[in-house]
Amino acid sequence: MALVVQKFGGTSVGTLDRIQNVARRALATRAAGHDVVLIVSAMSGETNRLLKLAHETCQIPSERELDVIAATGEQVAAALTALAIQSQGGEARSLLGHQLRVHTDSAFTKARIVRIDGDRIFETVREGKIAVVAGFQGVDPRGNITTLGRGGSDTSAVAVAAAIHADECEIYTDVDGVYTTDPNICPSARKIGRIAYEEMLELASLGAKVLQIRSVELAMKYGVPVHVRSSFSDVTGTWVVKDEETLEDVVVAGVAYDKNEAKAQILEVPDRPGVVAELFGQLSARNVPVDMIIQNTAYGYGDRTDVTFTLAKTDLHRYRGDIEELARKVGGSGVRYDEDVVKVSIVGLGMRSHAGVASKMFGLLAKEGINIQAITTSEIKISCLIAAKYTELAVRALHDGFGLQHASTRDAS
Ligand code: ADP
Ligand code: ASP
Ligand code: MG
Secondary structure: OOEEEEEEOOHHHOOHHHHHHHHHHHHHHHHOOOEEEEEEOOOOOHHHHHHHHHHHHOOOOOHHHHHHHHHHHHHHHHHHHHHHHHHOOOOEEEEOHHHHOEEEOOOOOOOOEEEEOOHHHHHHHHOOOEEEEEOOEEEOOOOOEEEOOOOOHHHHHHHHHHHOOOOEEEEEEOOOOOEOOOOOOOOOOOEOOEEEHHHHHHHHHOOOOOOOHHHHHHHHHHOOOEEEEEOOOOOOOEEEEOOOHHHHHOOOOEEEEEOOEEEEEEEEEEOOOOHHHHHHHHHHHOOOOEEEEEEEOOOOOOOEEEEEEEEEHHHHHHHHHHHHHHHHHOOOOEEEEEOOEEEEEEEOHHHHHOOOHHHHHHHHHHHOOOOOOEEEEEOOEEEEEEEHHHHHHHHHHHHHHOOOOOOOOOOOO
16 A cells, blocks of 8 residues: 555646546545545646736736735635545545645745645545645745745645655646657657656756656655656656666757746946846845856957846846846946747756767757857756747757657656
């Protein structure tokens, strides 16, 4: 007998029929003799709908109130799922973030889990009931409702699995595993049988929304085995596992893209020590994460330089005034923005031991006539910022250019 955590995403609970399907699956696991804890997301489209209501009411809504509104999506889904289980003759109890409790910090809309009390879950399971936990939500030290960032139910699931020492954490979604790239934009994408935590971490942080990045961080930290699979079939999905030597056989494991970044260019700032420190120090004081940074003085440009960086589009909208004020403060002549950009990235453990991967990537993009606006690299990833209109073209060119459409040693056996 095992203790199994099963997380169902928005599409998997998107209609009442699908919620009945979730209930059937949970009851089948229970009938096989296991204890079951479900984590559910809001019904698909619901979180967007709720956030839109808030933005229609107030142009820049308070993040505390946004969380109060957004958390209701998961509350409804959890109770409906408990009801569906009961309607099929099973026993279930819904549990909200503040009932469990899921303790978080107070960073509204992107809170971090600090600790989870497992008592209510154990109590529920001991009574023979299926615990249905509302994902995405928690409570801060002052009792405020918080949410964990978009896609946060994945993190709820892994954190609960770690807290109750579950034997397995299954992430049920609308694709049957983690693919070599987003199967919805690249027809030749293939399911990966096994992927290392580090690679999944990079893919998630670079835009592959199949798992939220924090869920992978937690899985890695606590050694939670994660199985990403389809809620519409029984086929084996993708196992996210510890780094093993054999995984290095593949140079590039996946391609990701992120459309949520925007580019800001601070023009003609004085090229002297302290300017960049001031600029990014002030941004970080406002809790605005910056991703790619380029600073380059053109020849003959004198003692001034442009500082270009990328940040989340939502942060650009919220902090545009601050950025312009900062630009003035450091002596810049103005700020230019570009929101029509996308970051495409390749990821793979094998890059550690292979040279020439970057130049191959640049060559594949050049062959399609795609201009690269910024580049960043780390040990196991390379990212390029390009015009958003080339997203699909770039992803497909990189995917097939690195041979990801072919069978590999990573395939599920
Ligand atoms: P859920 O609602 O179940 O949490 P999400 O929409 O958050 O599902 O994540 C699943 C989606 O992630 C897929 O439908 C797919 O479009 C997208 N995706 C992006 N990159 C990948 C990838 N490499 N492998 C699988 N899915 C991916
Ligand atoms: N419902 C939340 C969202 O849409 C959380 C999740 O689905 O994981 O982002
Ligand atoms: Mg998701």
